[in-house]
Amino acid sequence: MPMPARPAFLFDSRLCTGCKACMIACKDKNDLDPGVRWRRVTECTGGEWTRTAEGYRQNVFSYYLSVSCNHCEDPICVQSCPTTAMHQDGNGIVSVDPxxxxGCKYCSWSCPYGAPQYSERLGRMTKCDFCRDEIEAGRPPVCVAACPSRALQWGDLEALRGKLGQPMAVAPLPPVSATRPALFVTPHRDARPVGSTAGLKANPEEV
Amino acid sequence: MFHEWSLVLFTVLVQMAAGAMLLAPVASLAGLAGAGSGVPAGLAGCSRARRVSRGVALVAAPVMAASLLISLLHLGTPLNAPKTLLHLGTSWLSREILFTGLLALCAVVLAVAEGRGKGASPVLRGAGALAAAACLLSMTNVYMLRTVPAWNGPLTPLAFVAAALLLGAGVVAVAALWPHADTDADGGEAARPGATALALAALVTLAALVVHALALLAAMPGPVVPGGMGLATAHLVLLALSAGVLLAATLRARAADIPGALRLAGLALALALAGELAGRVLFFGLYARIGL
Known part of the structure; x- marks a missing residue:
């Protein structure tokens, strides 16, 4: 696929098994330092077992969200950066000029996806650039290419809008209105609505 | 907890200097020192105004210089610091850095002018007060991020303005009481501030204490902060003690014990600084953004 006018991610939470191949492919391709994760797979888990007259019943649920920078249409990181290092190009791709x-970290305070990641070694912020080099070479972003269940896809924002409607979100993602992300999520059957606290992040050490 | 020690120190110290530079012209205009006895009112008032202006400038200049150095500790690449002025159009952080720099510049120029013994012009003092106001406004907006609910409410403006007024009043009180050869020669002991100045400083401290308590209430229920209750208690108790010590200083001044009043005003300022630092650690601990 050639470079779209405005690239966007499409994540089908129904298909994701939480294998984290997308995270590892991203870390490998970009040689990321330990602790720096441009893409993170969050496991949202909740529910409980309750005793009834018939025995135990459960409403336990768990689902995954693979999220990187969503190259938002209203990028708070770009607006708040004091140096203009965090910038958005004509394709809507947000990246950092080293x-x-x-290295003030103000962008990471404000981003509701935790996308800008600070590198202690570099003393600067780092982040996903949508694998611009891969896209320009006619290949998909490595996270998309690595996904064994095809849960993670990519395409043109307007084309995806025409096909899927407006982007939507589920907990624990922020509301779409916060920054207007270029991310389409197909909810898992157990997905909780935005703002719900029924589920907890089950793998905080990984995200 | 969100540990940003350099920012805790930076914000509190800048607010102290900004508060003092905002209050100094007000104190001078209002003749806060009160009427002296045995000295023509104009002479005594002029001497008191100069005493406050000089003291505040001599405190604000080194405090602002130290604050700017401390702020560099927060940066991963300090050599790029000049580039932080490139995004004044949309970034409140860029604006805060501009106005903090201007405030530091005004403080240094005022200190040099006062150090030469001629006194700073009212225009320069006014520029300093304006820079202080702009600095407080921009610093408040830096933290009012729409993705950080605990900060994007009344807590931030109330806490920052209260801190500036409270610490600024403390600095003005100490500056007004500090002995100085040539201003003392103008009006003698009577040129020193009366009990009115200290009583007003105590009143500002008490009012700021109430505002701080309201700000904390406004932040409830907020994110759970480890040790948050202890920090909130230390914050409010230290500020209450500061107000009490300022009231004691007022009584000393009424009894014409100026050295005693100065010692107590210094203690009150130290207590206020400790209280504000505890409150600021709690403020940063309340950081929690929406989303992931």
Missing amino acids: KKCV
């Missing part, structure tokens, strides 16, 4: 970044 020559300008002062």
Whole structure:
């Protein structure tokens, strides 16, 4: 696929098994330092077992969300960056200019996806650039290419809008209105609505 | 907890300097020192105004210089610091850095002018007060992020303005009481501030204490902060003690014990600083953004 006018991610939570091949492919391709994760797979888990007259019943649920930078249409990281190091190009791809970044971390405070990641080694912010080099070479982003269940896809934002409607979100993602992400999520059957606290992040050490 | 020690120190110290530079012209205009006895009112008032202006400038300049150095500790690549002024159009952080720099510049120029013994012009003092106001406004907006609910409410403006007024009043009180050869020669002991100045400083402290308590209530229920109850208690108790010590200083001043009043005003300022630092650690601990 050639470079779309505005690339967007499409994540089908029904298909994701939480294998984290997308995270590892991203870390491998970009040689990311330990602790720096441009893509993270969050496991949202909740429910309980209750004793009834007939025995125990459960409503336990668990689902995964694979999230990187969503190259938002209203990117709060770009607006708040004091140096203009965090910038958005004509394709809507948000990236960091290391020559300008002062390493103040203000972008990571504000991003509701935790997308900008600070590198202690570099003293600067780092983040997903949608694998621009891969896309320009006619290949998909490595996270998409690595997904064994095809849960993670990518395409043109407007084309996906025409096919799927407006992007939507589920807990624990922020509301779409916060930054207007270029991310379409197909909810898992047990997905909780945005703002729900019924589920907890079951793998905080991994995200 | 969200540990940003350099930012805790930076924000509190800048607010102290900004509060003092905002209150100093007000204190001078209002003749806070009160009427002296045996000295022409104009002479005594002029001497008191200079005493406050000089003291505040001599405190604000080194405090602002230290604050700017401390702020560099927060940066991963300090050499790129000049580039933080490139995004004034949309970034409140860029604006905060601009106005903090201007405030530091005003403080240094005021200190140099006062150090030469001629006193700073009212225009320069006014510029300092304006820079202080702009600095407080931009600093407040830096933390009012729409993705951080605990900060994006009344807590941030109330806590920051209360801190600036409270610490600023403390600095003005100490500056007004500090002995100085040439201003003392103008009006003698009577040129020192009266009990009115200290009583007003105590009143500002008490009012700021109430605002701080309201700000904490506004932040409830908020994210759970480890040790948060202890920090909130230390914050409010230290500020209450500061107000009490300022009231004691007022009584000393009424009894014409100026050295005693100065010692107590210094203690009150130290207590206020400790209280604000505890409150600021709690403020940063309340950080929790929406989403992931």
